[in-house]
Each structure stands twice: as C-alpha cells, then as structure tokens.
C-alpha cells in the first residue's frame with residue numbers, strides 16, 4: 001500500500017470522524033500493512049477494531065495536543081494523516097466570504113487557527129515521534145484554493161488564506177524534519193470536491209462526476225502518497241497525483 005513505510009506501521013489520523021478522515025481510517029484499518037492506527041477526534045469513534053486505538057479530544061487546544069502527545073509517548077509514527085479543517089461553521093458564524101466587507105476578525109482567526117496553526121502545532125507536539133531514523137509520511141489536507149498561483153476567482157478570503165498559510169507551515173516543517181529524519185516525507189494534499197459536511201452547502205453547481213465520495217478520495221490519496229519519495233518532501237499534490245503550484 002505505502003512502499004515507503006514498513007510492515008505493521010503505526011498511523012495517526014486526526015479528524016477521524018470527518019468525512020475524509022473516517023474514510024482514510026477505514027482504509028488503513030483494512031490494510032494488511034497497517035499495524036496500529038490511532039484515531040483522534042472530538043467525538044467517539046463508532047468502530048471497534050483490534051488495530052484501533054482512539055484519543056477523544058479537541059486537538060485544536062493545547063490540552064488536546066498534550067493528550068495525543070502523552071498517548072504516543074515518543075513512539076515512532078510512520079504515517080501522520082491530518083484531516084481536520086473548517087470552511088463554514090454555524091456556532092462560530094464562520095462562512096466563506098464573497099466580498100471584503102464580509103471579513104470578520106473572529107471568524108478569520110478561528111479559520112486560521114483550525115486550518116493553519118493547528119496542523120503545525122500538532123507537528124510540534126508530536127515531534128519526538130517524527131524525528132529519528134524511521135520512514136515517516138506526514139500528510140495534511142489542504143485545498144487547491146490555497147494555491148496563490150491558482151487563484152483566478154477570488155472570494156473565500158479566510159479559507160484561502162488559511163490553506164496558503166497551512167502550505168507554508170508544512171513546507172517549512174518539511175525542511176526542519178529532513179534535518180531530524182532523513183526518511184521523512186511531508187505532503188500537502190488536495191482531495192478534490194468531496195461529498196462531506198464541509199462541502200455540502202457548496203455542492204449545487206458541482207457536476208456529479210466531479211463530486212467524489214470520501215471512499216474514492218481515500219483510495220486516491222493513499223495512491224498519491226504511495227508514489228512519493230523523500231525527494232518530494234515539502235510539496236503539494238492533488239487527488240489525481242498532479243503537483244499543484246504554491
């Protein structure tokens with residue numbers, strides 16, 4: 001499945017109850033190459049599986065990241081798959097902006113915190129499990145709209161900015177992690193428009209063939225990761241295995 005990683009590898013999946021995160025979790029649990037999967041979510045994971053271990057916490061908080069760090073206790077992690085992210089959210093009135101006057105500083109800070117700061121803070125928290133000599137893939141879900149080069153339509157200020165910042169943080173972490181683990185591969189991944197609660201309000205104009213199931217996306221993203229080597233660390237890929245310009 002993932003030739004860069006050893007047999008019986010250890011994986012951590014964050015956002016494990018999200019649409020894409022849960023599909024990745026299922027795919028990892030069913031793979032013979034996987035030894036142990038730690039699923040991290042704010043809400044309990046419905047599955048029971050001999051390979052599955054869960055950490056029920058909010059990893060957007062320092063306490064949540066500490067709980068994950070304690071559970072890992074410095075053990076090597078071979079696959080860290082981050083699938084948390086927010087585009088809209090009613091309790092905190094987060095909505096993608098169409099115009100400048102819709103920018104709201106609280107909502108902006110929330111989106112930046114979840115989509116950009118948290119993935120980097122997570123790497124900081126679990127750094128003892130990433131450094132060393134073991135092969136490790138760190139994949140974090142980004143979005144094509146975070147590409148500054150690709151921005152032809154505008155809008156979605158906070159989400160675009162958060163994913164661009166996410167990409168910069170991952171690229172920077174890739175450079176540091178290469179010094180600490182020559183076998184590390186850090187990837188930003190764009191899943192394509194996927195039928196999850198995140199995309200639900202924005203699916204009306206998406207042609208059926210361009211709206212993917214989470215299961216299809218999980219399969220595609222695993223294939224994209226399978227083709228990467230240490231030379232690819234600090235890069236940005238779409239679900240089809242094509243590189244995306246920053």
Ligand SMILES: NC(=O)c1ccc[n+]([C@@H]2O[C@H](COP(=O)([O-])OP(=O)(O)OC[C@H]3O[C@@H](n4cnc5c(N)ncnc54)[C@H](OP(=O)(O)O)[C@@H]3O)[C@@H](O)[C@H]2O)c1
Pocket residue numbers: 014015016017018019020021040041042043058059060083084085086114141142143144190191192193194195196197198199
């Ligand atoms: N769906 C798409 O079309 C699409 C397109 C491009 C990029 N992406 C990216 O793919 C990633 C996964 O998205 P998805 O489509 O699977 O969305 P989703 O079903 O909404 O899952 C996102 C997960 O992020 C975590 N999360 C969201 N808000 C949070 C908050 N306030 N505090 C703590 N955790 C929070 C939750 O994990 P738990 O419930 O497990 O706690 C949530 O289930 C995101 O980074 C998104 O930007 C998605």
